[in-house]
Amino acid sequence: MSDRSSFLVGDHLPGIVLPDAAGAPFDVMGQAIASRPRLLLLGPAPEDAGALEALARDAGALLVLVEQRAPDGALRPGPARIFDAEGKLFRALGLAEGGVAVVSPRGRLGFAARAEDAAAGLRAAIASLPAPAPAPPVRRGGAPVLLVPDIVEPEMIAALLAHWERGEKQKDRVAGGADAAAANRIKRRADVFLDDRALYETFQARLMRRVVPEMTRAFRFMPSSYEVPRIGCYDESDLGAFEAHRDNRTPFTAHRRFAMSLNLNTGEYEGGQLRFPEFGPDLHEPPAGGAAIFGCDMLHEALPVTKGRRFAIFTFFTDAEGAKQEQAMIRQRMAAGQQGLAMR
Numbered sequence: 651m652s653d654r655s656s657f658l659v660g661d662h663l664p665g666i667v668l669p670d671a672a673g674a675p676f677d678v679m680g681q682a683i684a685s686r687p688r689l690l691l692l693g694p695a696p697e698d699a700g701a702l703e704a705l706a707r708d709a710g711a712l713l714v715l716v717e718q719r720a721p722d723g724a725l726r727p728g729p730a731r732i733f734d735a736e737g738k739l740f741r742a743l744g745l746a747e748g749g750v751a752v753v754s755p756r757g758r759l760g761f762a763a764r765a766e767d768a769a770a771g772l773r774a775a776i777a778s779l780p781a782p783a784p785a786p787p788v789r790r791g792g793a794p795v796l797l798v799p800d801i802v803e804p805e806m807i808a809a810l811l812a813h814w815e816r817g818e819k820q821k822d823r824v825a826g827g828a829d830a831a832a833a834n835r836i837k838r839r840a841d842v843f844l845d846d847r848a849l850y851e852t853f854q855a856r857l858m859r860r861v862v863p864e865m866t867r868a869f870r871f872m873p874s875s876y877e878v879p880r881i882g883c884y885d886e887s888d889l890g891a892f893e894a895h896r897d898n899r900t901p902f903t904a905h906r907r908f909a910m911s912l913n914l915n916t917g918e919y920e921g922g923q924l925r926f927p928e929f930g931p932d933l934h935e936p937p938a939g940g941a942a943i944f945g946c947d948m949l950h951e952a953l954p955v956t957k958g959r960r961f962a963i964f965t966f967f968t969d970a971e972g973a974k975q976e977q978a979m980i981r982q983r984m985a986a987g988q989q990g991l992a993m994r
């Protein structure tokens with residue numbers, strides 16, 4: 651377990667391995683069970699464990715009882731029982747007094763709540779599970795884009811949009827400060843840097859808890875830094891768009907490894923989706939609060955917004971080597987008298 655005091659609903663969870671009744675390790679993220687939601691009932695084992703197990707099974711989930719004591723050595727039929735003598739998992743899930751938690755198939759904390767009554771708690775947890783998907787599409791191609799939903803919650807989206815409203819807009823600027831007329835040919839977007847320290851730090855916490863673990867799992871990429879995020883608005887008034895480009899083709903951007911586009915609204919505009927023309931015609935539009943993450947070498951474009959306004963927040967991640975490259979580039983720019991961005 652991580653030493654993080656407590657995970658928020660939506661956070662990616664680390665490995666959870668605890669002893670079963672016989673003292674053998676039970677891996678809550680293990681490959682035999684990871685495809686199903688796991689309902690963790692934390693507290694003394696209930697009397698009606700069999701009925702509760704059936705309740706979970708009917709919802710396509712797996713019930714795991716987590717008791718706060720040493721393994722009791724008693725092998726019983728019924729749901730898996732694991733033992734957290736020190737209460738580490740209880741505390742990590744923010745349920746020091748017990749309750750119900752859901753580990754989603756994605757490996758995130760999907761739900762966590764106190765429960766006076768085990769059955770009622772499990773029902774509430776089951777109600778939080780997403781509805782089963784309609785017939786899944788068979789994909790025969792497509793771009794290697796990582797789509798991560800629910801990174802930023804509605805309150806934080808509102809705070810980010812308010813920051814954009816207040817902020818100084820940089821129109822059509824591409825990294826390195828190419829003149830606006832040239833840049834305007836490919837980018838039509840009004841950007842505001844996330845230079846508010848408190849908001850920046852909250853946003854960073856979301857990245858660390860919800861994005862970085864996903865990038866590590868999907869791409870084996872462990873970022874060592876990322877650029878100050880910018881909130882951008884594509885507006886119908888100038889057919890806001892970012893035409894086909896790669897994100898690391900200038901001396902100012904060569905350090906970039908992965909890009910993230912996190913949508914702050916959807917359904918309020920037409921057009922505006924992301925496309926990766928090297929990989930076919932598919933359009934990508936993460937739900938509000940969710941992001942598309944992709945390698946900076948991939949050609950991509952944000953299609954023109956033909957109605958309304960699309961807001962999103964953007965950043966670029968790099969690794970240790972790229973960070974050195976970036977620092978050298980920043981030193982050169984400072985030596986040439988260019989100012990960096992100051993946090994407020």
Ligand SMILES: O=C(O)CCC(=O)C(=O)O
Binds near residue numbers: 950962
């Ligand atoms: O609008 C988008 O989602 C893509 C933005 C983009 O490609 C960029 O900022 O470099």
Ligand SMILES: [Fe+2]
Binds near residue numbers: 896897950
């Ligand atoms: Fe881009």
